[in-house]
Amino acid sequence: MIFSKEKTILAYTVEKCPKCKKFHKRDFSEGDILFTNSSKCNFCDGITTIDKIFGTVLKK
Ligand SMILES: [Zn+2]
Numbered sequence: 786m787i788f789s790k791e792k793t794i795l796a797y798t799v800e801k802c803p804k805c806k807k808f809h810k811r812d813f814s815e816g817d818i819l820f821t822n823s824s825k826c827n828f829c830d831g832i833t834t835i836d837k838i839f840g841t842v843l844k845k
Contacts, residue, residue, distance in 0.1 A: 793843040800824065804831030813838060 796813030800823045807828050817823070823833045 794840045795843060796838065796840040798823070798835055799837035799839070800833035801836035802826040802829065802831045802833045805829045808836065809833065813840075 798811055798813045798817045800809045800811065801807070802809070805826065805828050807826065809827060817835055817838060819835050819838060821835055823835050825831075826833050
C-alpha cells in the first residue's frame with residue numbers, strides 16, 4: 786500500500802431552485818458548471834441551477 790501526502794478535497798455543488806428558492810447541497814460530480822441547469826428540484830417541479838461549487842480540504 787502506498788501512502789501519499791496528497792490532500793483529499795471533497796467538492797460540493799449547491800443547487801438553487803429559481804422557483805421555490807430552495808437550496809440543495811450535494812456531492813460535486815464531474816461536468817458540473819456554475820450557473821447551468823442542473824437537476825429537477827426535489828421540492829417543486831422547477832429545474833435547479835448550480836449556484837455554488839466549493840471544496841473542503843481534508844488534511845491527513
Ligand atoms: Zn423548487
